Amino acid sequence: MTVLITGGAGFIGSWLVESLLAVGDRVVVLDNLSPQIHGTNPDCDVPWLDATRGVTFVRGDIRDAGLVDSLLSEVEAVVHLAAETGTGQSMYQIGHYYSVNVQATAQLFEAIGTRHRHVKHVVLASSRSIYGEGAYRLGKQLVVPAPRDAKRMAAGLWEPLGPNGEALELVATPESARPRPASVYAATKLANEQLGRVFAEAYGTSVTALRLQNVYGERQSLRNPYTGILSIFSNRMRKAMPINIFEDGLESRDFVHVSDVVRSIELSMKHAGGGYRVFNIGSGVPTTVIEMARALARTLKSSSELQISGDFRAGDIRHCYADRTRARAELGFEPLISLEEGLSAFCGWVVRQEVVEDLSDQAQRELSRLGLGKAS
Numbered sequence: 304m305t306v307l308i309t310g311g312a313g314f315i316g317s318w319l320v321e322s323l324l325a326v327g328d329r330v331v332v333l334d335n336l337s338p339q340i341h342g343t344n345p346d347c348d349v350p351w352l353d354a355t356r357g358v359t360f361v362r363g364d365i366r367d368a369g370l371v372d373s374l375l376s377e378v379e380a381v382v383h384l385a386a387e388t389g390t391g392q393s394m395y396q397i398g399h400y401y402s403v404n405v406q407a408t409a410q411l412f413e414a415i416g417t418r419h420r421h422v423k424h425v426v427l428a429s430s431r432s433i434y435g436e437g438a439y440r441l442g443k444q445l446v447v448p449a450p451r452d453a454k455r456m457a458a459g460l461w462e463p464l465g466p467n468g469e470a471l472e473l474v475a476t477p478e479s480a481r482p483r484p485a486s487v488y489a490a491t492k493l494a495n496e497q498l499g500r501v502f503a504e505a506y507g508t509s510v511t512a513l514r515l516q517n518v519y520g521e522r523q524s525l526r527n528p529y530t531g532i533l534s535i536f537s538n539r540m541r542k543a544m545p546i547n548i549f550e551d552g553l554e555s556r557d558f559v560h561v562s563d564v565v566r567s568i569e570l571s572m573k574h575a576g577g578g579y580r581v582f583n584i585g586s587g588v589p590t591t592v593i594e595m596a597r598a599l600a601r602t603l604k605s606s607s608e609l610q611i612s613g614d615f616r617a618g619d620i621r622h623c624y625a626d627r628t629r630a631r632a633e634l635g636f637e638p639l640i641s642l643e644e645g646l647s648a649f650c651g652w653v654v655r656q657e658v659v660e661d662l663s664d665q666a667q668r669e670l671s672r673l674g675l676g677k678a679s
Contacts, residue, residue, distance in 0.1 A: 305329040306572075307378040309365050309411075310385030312336060314523045315428070318565045319382060324357055331359045331374055333385065340524040342659070365407040368414065375419040380575075382426045382568060383411060386491075389529025390432065391616045391666065393488035394675050404491035405498075412502045424509040424575040425499065426568055431476070431516045431557070431585065433493040435483035436463045437623030439471035446471070450485035456615045457677060461550050463621055473589070475626035478514070478581050486618030496581065503579035510578075511571040513564075516585030516625050520561035520645060521652035528662035533558075535663045536596055537653045540605035544661065547679070548611045549619070552593030557585040557624035560640035560648075570634040585625030586638050598642075602650040614667060616676040 306323055310316050311332030320330050359377075363370045365385040375381070386404045387393065393400045408427075415422045431437070436448045448463035448471060455461075465471055484490040496512045503510040519533045528535065536546050567584045596609050630636040640648075664678075671678035 304380060305331065305378045307331045307333065307374055307381045309333050309381070309383050312360070313340060313384060314520075315518060315561055315564055316384045317522055318520075318561050319384075319568055320358060322565050322569065329357050329359075331361070331378055333361050333363055333365065333371070333374060335364050336362055340527050342526055366402060366410070368410045371411060372414045372418065375414055375422060379422060380424040380426075380572060381411070381415070381422060382428075383408065384428045386428065388488065389527065390486045390488045390618045391670050391676065392529040393486055393491070394618050394670070395673050397487050400487050400491055404488070405494045408495045408498055412498055415508065416502060416506045420506070422508065424511070424572060426571055427495055427499050427510065427512040429496055429512040429514045429581070430489060430492045431514050431583070431623050431625065432486060432489035432620070433482045433484055433496065433514060434476050434480055434623055435485040435489065436620050438474050438476040438480045438626075439463070440474050441465045441469055441471055445474070445480065447481045447483050449483065451621065453617060456550075459551070459613055461554065461621060473622050475587060476583070476623055477626040478583055478629055485620055488618070500579040503577075507577055509575040510580075511575065512579070512581040513567055513571060513584045514581065514625075515564060516557035516559050516583070516623075518561055518564050519558055520649055522561070523649075525653070525656060526659050526662075528666040532592065533595070533599060533649060535661075536599055537603060537650065538659060539661055539663070540600060540603050540607045541653070541658050542661065543606050545608045545610050546596055546600075547614060547663070547667070548593055548596060548609055549614045549616070551613070552596075552611045553591050554619075555589035555591045555622045555624070556595070557588065558590055558595065558642055558645070559585045559638060560645035563638040563640055566639070567630065567634065567636050570636055574634055580633070582630040582634060582636070583625035583627060584630060584636065585627065586642065587625050587627045588642070589622060589624040590642065598646055599650070602646050603653070612679045614677050614679055616667070616670055618675075
């Protein structure tokens with residue numbers, strides 16, 4: 304099969320390219336090699352861009368409708384990874400995020416539906432962020448609380464509450480949970496899901512949306528100050544810089560290794576049928592940020608001080624972890640890499656990389672200046 308991977312030179316994309324090549328597929332990659340992710344000299348980050356290995360690489364913008372149209376003529380399936388991904392950055396670059404994340408996806412579906420019906424399957428990289436705060440139990444009812452109020456967060460009141468101020472019990476979030484995006488980034492991902500659903504129902508093309516939890520692993524950008532706390536923390540730890548732990552450190556995330564995410568994409572392509580489907584992809588285990596920071600410091604043998612600062616960002620959530628029941632039943636997906644194994648592999652890769660300039664403090668100050676967070 305010949306597969307177009309948009310954003311294929313990025314973190315997840317580069318892993319997926321190698322995995323597809325290993326089973327004999329041809330791959331077409333479209334990527335703009337964004338300096339925020341790849342730096343100013345990106346060639347060293349993508350050594351597999353070699354036509355002799357079955358990869359056709361095109362450097363270009365996903366919003367270039369003519370370019371995308373020309374690439375679709377060659378392929379049978381599309382894995383759509385190209386996107387701007389920073390939650391905090393999305394809150395003040397609203398037009399840009401809409402253009403890259405939503406308008407480009409609309410153009411992609413239009414091209415497939417009107418001119419490239421030979422494309423039989425599209426995989427969308429969606430996000431757990433579409434849920435907002437994720438699922439909780441309130442008595443016998445499953446609820447998704449409203450996004451947290453900035454005034455309460457500024458007062459150090461971190462946990463989301465029920466509609467009448469009730470305490471809530473955290474549970475795994477199923478695909479049936481009501482979406483309540485808390486950031487512009489999340490809103491763009493939900494918009495893409497809705498486009499995919501309508502398109503699949505109208506045209507009969509198979510569209511699968513994968514709601515990815517916090518993906519980590521080797522090749523994650525160490526330069527991007529807006530996404531990937533493991534990358535941000537590890538870069539600072541290698542410089543013995545203090546680690547800014549937002550809120551009280553007890554906010555939790557579902558960390559899933561990139562190799563498991565790639566396997567979920569391949570499984571969704573293998574089990575493609577007509578219509579629209581959506582799956583949670585994660586480990587199904589919540590880990591607090593302070594726990595992760597301590598484990599990372601141990602693995603890197605870092606002397607960095609872990610500072611619980613009370614800083615926060617608009618659009619961040621408190622907790623969310625995946626209910627994997629549907630992905631297990633319909634895709635046969637089970638994560639294979641434990642957090643301990645994944646951290647060991649990630650840190651082994653990190654120490655072989657160049658130490659890059661840390662921009663995370665600057666990014667947080669910009670959010671604070673705009674009233675979108677608190678910086679110490």
